[in-house]
Amino acid sequence: MAHFKRRKIAVIGAGFTGTTTALMIAQKELGDVVLVDIPSMEKPARGKALDMLEAGPVQRFDAVITGTSDYKDIEDADMVIITAGIPRKPGMSRDELVETNAGIMKDVSAQVKKYAPESYILILSNPVDAMTYTCFKETGFPKNRVIGQSGILDTARFNTFVAQELGVSVEDVTGFVLGGHGDSMVPLVRYSNAGGIPLDKLIDEERMEAIVERTRKGGGEIVGLLGEGSAYYAPAASLVQMVEAIIKDKKRILPSIAYLEGEYGYKDIYLGVPTILGGNGIESVIELPLRKEEKDALDKSAAAVEKVITSLKKQL
Numbered sequence: 001m002a003h004f005k006r007r008k009i010a011v012i013g014a015g016f017t018g019t020t021t022a023l024m025i026a027q028k029e030l031g032d033v034v035l036v037d038i039p040s041m042e043k044p045a046r047g048k049a050l051d052m053l054e055a056g057p058v059q060r061f062d063a064v065i066t067g068t069s070d071y072k073d074i075e076d077a078d079m080v081i082i083t084a085g086i087p088r089k090p091g092m093s094r095d096e097l098v099e100t101n102a103g104i105m106k107d108v109s110a111q112v113k114k115y116a117p118e119s120y121i122l123i124l125s126n127p128v129d130a131m132t133y134t135c136f137k138e139t140g141f142p143k144n145r146v147i148g149q150s151g152i153l154d155t156a157r158f159n160t161f162v163a164q165e166l167g168v169s170v171e172d173v174t175g176f177v178l179g180g181h182g183d184s185m186v187p188l189v190r191y192s193n194a195g196g197i198p199l200d201k202l203i204d205e206e207r208m209e210a211i212v213e214r215t216r217k218g219g220g221e222i223v224g225l226l227g228e229g230s231a232y233y234a235p236a237a238s239l240v241q242m243v244e245a246i247i248k249d250k251k252r253i254l255p256s257i258a259y260l261e262g263e264y265g266y267k268d269i270y271l272g273v274p275t276i277l278g279g280n281g282i283e284s285v286i287e288l289p290l291r292k293e294e295k296d297a298l299d300k301s302a303a304a305v306e307k308v309i310t311s312l313k314k315q316l
């Protein structure tokens with residue numbers, strides 16, 4: 001007889017993005033959440049988990065949220081979200097985090113491999129394209145189960161700025177961003193629209209270029225305003241959209257950081273591309289025809305990611 005159980009979702013890193021993600025998962029009743037941090041942060045992790053749990057009766061959600069530093073507690077998790085790692089400071093690039101965060105990612109990946117070998121992994125830690133590659137190599141999991149998050153966030157920023165520019169609902173704006181999660185990411189205006197109308201019919205070239213540029217530097221804009229740490233509300237919302245697409249087998253067309261084996265002309269690299277996300281994780285990569293200038297921009301972004309991955313390859 002069938003016995004239905006709630007999903008178990010582990011969130012590694014109980015900092016700003018991890019805790020915000022945990023709360024959004026609980027609010028949407030996508031599963032029970034285990035928040036994991038290092039031993040010296042175990043008590044705050046437990047405290048944050050308990051505080052969130054106590055929001056349940058008010059907001060009327062049923063989800064058990066626990067905090068721990070013991071990886072045994074993630075045993076048999078269905079999904080693992082990795083946010084562990086340091087954020088950048090104003091003036092830094094995400095790539096400057098690579099050394100510290102690659103070490104953390106290797107440790108975390110080994111624990112996930114040991115305790116949750118069947119899980120689907122979503123990676124947020126920066127530089128996220130290279131960190132997703134690191135996790136893929138360290139776990140040895142199939143590529144459909146190791147997925148990075150950047151494109152939903154980058155597209156959300158683009159959509160926000162377009163909606164502001166036009167004075168229309170964000171619900172009607174559908175942007176499209178390809179490439180690595182760095183300043184050379186590729187917002188593709190030609191594949192973006194508002195209410196089905198191509199953006200070049202609604203926004204002049206100069207204003208559009210300003211929106212593209214602001215999108216590329218969107219993470220840095222928030223880092224500069226916060227002074228300490230980086231964005232977490234929109235990143236958490238982006239992760240949760242991916243969790244929901246997979247857990248509910250929605251087969252959504254969403255951008256993911258995916259392992260490429262020839263798609264778009266790239267091999268052995270993780271890069272942001274449009275994908276179908278469903279019950280089997282990344283079910284396929286959607287390849288689109290690109291004009292020369294679009295492909296040139298994507299090549300530049302891929303080369304920036306490749307450089308970071310190459311610097312890591314000897315350690316993997």
Ligand SMILES: NC(=O)c1ccc[n+]([C@@H]2O[C@H](COP(=O)([O-])OP(=O)(O)OC[C@H]3O[C@@H](n4cnc5c(N)ncnc54)[C@H](O)[C@@H]3O)[C@@H](O)[C@H]2O)c1
Nearest residue numbers: 013014015016017037038084085086087124125126128235
């Ligand atoms: N890909 C994206 O779109 C995106 C968006 C936002 C943030 N980020 C990145 O996500 C990471 C986390 O950001 P944040 O704002 O949550 O930072 P944060 O400092 O608030 O939290 C990070 C947490 O990770 C924990 N940690 C460190 N090593 C660990 C380990 N081995 N095991 C478990 N936990 C460990 C820390 O103790 C800390 O609590 C950063 O690298 C940031 O750049 C990426």
Ligand SMILES: O=C(O)C[C@H](O)C(=O)O
Nearest residue numbers: 088094126219220230231
């Ligand atoms: O900008 C950062 O360092 C964090 C994150 O990648 C973001 O885009 O908000």
